[in-house]
Amino acid sequence: AQSVTQLDSQVPVFEEAPVELRCNYSSSVSVYLFWYVQYPNQGLQLLLKYLSGSTLVESINGFEAEFNKSQTSFHLRKPSVHISDTAEYFCAVSVTLRGSQGNLIFGKGTKLSVKP
Amino acid sequence: KAGVTQTPRYLIKTRGQQVTLSCSPISGHRSVSWYQQTPGQGLQFLFEYFSETQRNKGNFPGRFSGRQFSNSRSEMNVSTLELGDSALYLCASSWTGIHEQYFGPGTRLTVT
Numbered sequence: 001a002q003s004v005t006q007l008d009s010q011v012p013v014f015e016e017a018p019v020e021l022r023c024n025y026s027s028s029v030s031v032y033l034f035w036y037v038q039y040p041n042q043g044l045q046l047l048l049k050y051l052s053g054s055t056l057v058e059s060i061n062g063f064e065a066e067f068n069k070s071q072t073s074f075h076l077r078k079p080s081v082h083i084s085d086t087a088e089y090f091c092a093v094s095v096t097l098r099g100s101q102g103n104l105i106f107g108k109g110t111k112l113s114v115k116p
Numbered sequence: 117k118a119g120v121t122q123t124p125r126y127l128i129k130t131r132g133q134q135v136t137l138s139c140s141p142i143s144g145h146r147s148v149s150w151y152q153q154t155p156g157q158g159l160q161f162l163f164e165y166f167s168e169t170q171r172n173k174g175n176f177p178g179r180f181s182g183r184q185f186s187n188s189r190s191e192m193n194v195s196t197l198e199l200g201d202s203a204l205y206l207c208a209s210s211w212t213g214i215h216e217q218y219f220g221p222g223t224r225l226t227v228t
Contacts, residue, residue, distance in 0.1 A: 032214065032215065032216075034216060036219075042221055042222075043120075043122075043206055043219040043220050043221045043222045044206065044208075044219040045219070046216055046217075046218060046219075049215075049216050051215065090159065094214050094215070094217075095214070096214050099171075099172060100172060100214070101147065101164055101166065101171050101172050101212070101213030101214050102147055102148075102149040102161070102163075102164020102165075102166070102171060102172050102210070102213040102214075102217075103149070103161045103164065103172050103174065104149070104151075104159075104161065104208075104217055105161075106158060106159040107158075108158050109158065
């Protein structure tokens with residue numbers, strides 16, 4: 001069975017500091033990888049995705065994540081955070097198998113709190 | 117392009133009642149998935165529909181059901197509501213169901 005582990009449930013950080021949110025997954029088959037962000041009382045917004053190709057993927061607002069197959073990780077990083085980045089971040093995998101369609105497997109989430 | 121829309125946004129029901137939630141996917145998307153989000157269990161997959169057929173189902177009791185119409189709009193129904201069904205119900209649409217999914221704002225269901 002596939003699973004996603006986000007090791008940190010809460011990450012407090014000061015504004016303009018760098019941050020890394022960790023994500024590890026377990027799967028015996030190939031997966032696609034995603035990071036989603038959720039602001040209070042809202043749905044999930046797709047932040048970035050890894051489907052194939054370059055293992056380093058970037059978002060338009062400065063986040064990046066690197067797919068590491070040997071370590072089965074997909075950590076999210078940002079070199080300098082803003083107050084507006086305060087939100088909950090979810091790592092998710094999609095298994096590329098018939099019968100598994102539509103089922104994103106999520107981690108428990110990491111609450112990023114950016115302090116001035 | 118318009119995003120995924122869900123109605124209603126908020127709902128209060130009493131134990132034993134039933135409820136129907138609606139989801140309109142992004143135009144052209146044929147896959148619609150439903151998730152339940154609670155503080156204790158996190159995000160859990162309910163089911164996925166593609167071209168009016170349920171292709172995949174999570175581990176929820178039969179009280180939870182869904183359907184998809186020919187225009188890809190989807191509904192989910194929960195019968196005989198329990199207190200534990202209080203949650204944010206999220207709908208997501210996708211081209212294929214295995215690539216990225218785009219989420220709606222959710223329906224907040226409170227069961228009293």
